[in-house]
Amino acid sequence: MTCDPDLLLPSTEPVMLIDADGRPTGFTADLPAADELLRAHAAMVAGRRLNDQAYALVRQGRLAVYPSSHGQEACQVAAAQVLRTEDWLFPTYRDTVAAVTRGVDPVQVLALLKGDWHCGYDPYRHRVAPQATPLATQLLHAVGVAHAARLRGESTVVMALCGDGATSEGDFHEAMNFAAVFRAPVVFLVQNNEYAISVPLAKQSAAPALAYKGVGYGVPGERVDGNDVAAMLTVLGDAVDRARRGQGPQLVEAHTYRMQAHTNADDAGRYRSAQEVAAWVSRDPLRRLETYLRAAGLLTEGAERAAAAAADRMAARMRDGLNRDITPDFHDLFDHVYARRTPQLDEQAALVADELDREDAR
Ligand SMILES: Cc1ncc(C[n+]2csc(CCOP(=O)(O)OP(=O)(O)O)c2C)c(N)n1
Ligand SMILES: [Mg+2]
Numbered sequence: 001m002t003c004d005p006d007l008l009l010p011s012t013e014p015v016m017l018i019d020a021d022g023r024p025t026g027f028t029a030d031l032p033a034a035d036e037l038l039r040a041h042a043a044m045v046a047g048r049r050l051n052d053q054a055y056a057l058v059r060q061g062r063l064a065v066y067p068s069s070h071g072q073e074a075c076q077v078a079a080a081q082v083l084r085t086e087d088w089l090f091p092t093y094r095d096t097v098a099a100v101t102r103g104v105d106p107v108q109v110l111a112l113l114k115g116d117w118h119c120g121y122d123p124y125r126h127r128v129a130p131q132a133t134p135l136a137t138q139l140l141h142a143v144g145v146a147h148a149a150r151l152r153g154e155s156t157v158v159m160a161l162c163g164d165g166a167t168s169e170g171d172f173h174e175a176m177n178f179a180a181v182f183r184a185p186v187v188f189l190v191q192n193n194e195y196a197i198s199v200p201l202a203k204q205s206a207a208p209a210l211a212y213k214g215v216g217y218g219v220p221g222e223r224v225d226g227n228d229v230a231a232m233l234t235v236l237g238d239a240v241d242r243a244r245r246g247q248g249p250q251l252v253e254a255h256t257y258r259m260q261a262h263t264n265a266d267d268a269g270r271y272r273s274a275q276e277v278a279a280w281v282s283r284d285p286l287r288r289l290e291t292y293l294r295a296a297g298l299l300t301e302g303a304e305r306a307a308a309a310a311a312d313r314m315a316a317r318m319r320d321g322l323n324r325d326i327t328p329d330f331h332d333l334f335d336h337v338y339a340r341r342t343p344q345l346d347e348q349a350a351l352v353a354d355e356l357d358r359e360d361a362r
Contacts, residue, residue, distance in 0.1 A: 022291025071259030107321030165196025226254030
């Protein structure tokens, strides 16, 4: 062993720079610069609005389903904000706000959940992988991309997101092992929102904290208050810098909470109490940041109004774009399976065309 295991251990308490009441915890030197916090604030206002608008669109039947990240906006925004243009983000179904913060159009991201297309945006243009629904599978893809970048001598860092439940999957462990052995420049961010659908964390894992899961593989772990965007930016920023310097992967566990049901198809009242939810509402990440910024004289009324207006414009674009129906072209089904269509796919496409022609002729 080349590494002292003590150096891999996460801090015993999650890193927190701004407390639940919006007061600085005293680690002033670690606070991100004011412009970074204001950027995060505008993105969190937009993210909260996106979550609310998407939920409304589900109720109107325009989206089939929406896994909301309401309450997890600090994690989502920080994960995207610490990345450079050349980096990659690997999101899950819950990470729409992270993809949008990285610059993907919300209407394009939600094409998947509207049922229009597997992935409505160009992953290469934004360097955002398609949102993964099978748990933890994207972590192996993320490590592959990071490893390839390292072999090519590129400075790319990969941010790979997953939930607490996904850390029980074999893919999570394989991804960590490979990343550690090959020093892949990847940051694993686990958003521990306390639940995997109805399964609470205590029934999911007996680890002292999920961040310890890296230690056995040689991956350093860190714990952070996921509702404190300042701490998220600092911890993830350090992990990204470290990976870019060639020091290998890191596992960051963000302690947060899924404020709403797993999706609109779930009734969270069946497995958790209103008191529990209320306790987390008082740790709301957006209110916490706003309290801090106002007290520090950093958030002007003008900036608040501008952030709200931008979020309104985004919500209007979402309503406009997602209320429009597309006419799918069946060829699309065959065009994106491989870079070039195989003879077998040509044959299948011809069969479908023939069937549709006969249907039309009836
Ligand atoms: C491989 C796999 N197994 C099971 C599921 C069904 N499933 C969808 S979401 C989910 C819970 C995931 O919980 P967590 O990883 O904590 O993420 P969260 O939804 O809380 O963000 C499960 C079991 C799946 N999508 N993929
Ligand atoms: Mg979860």
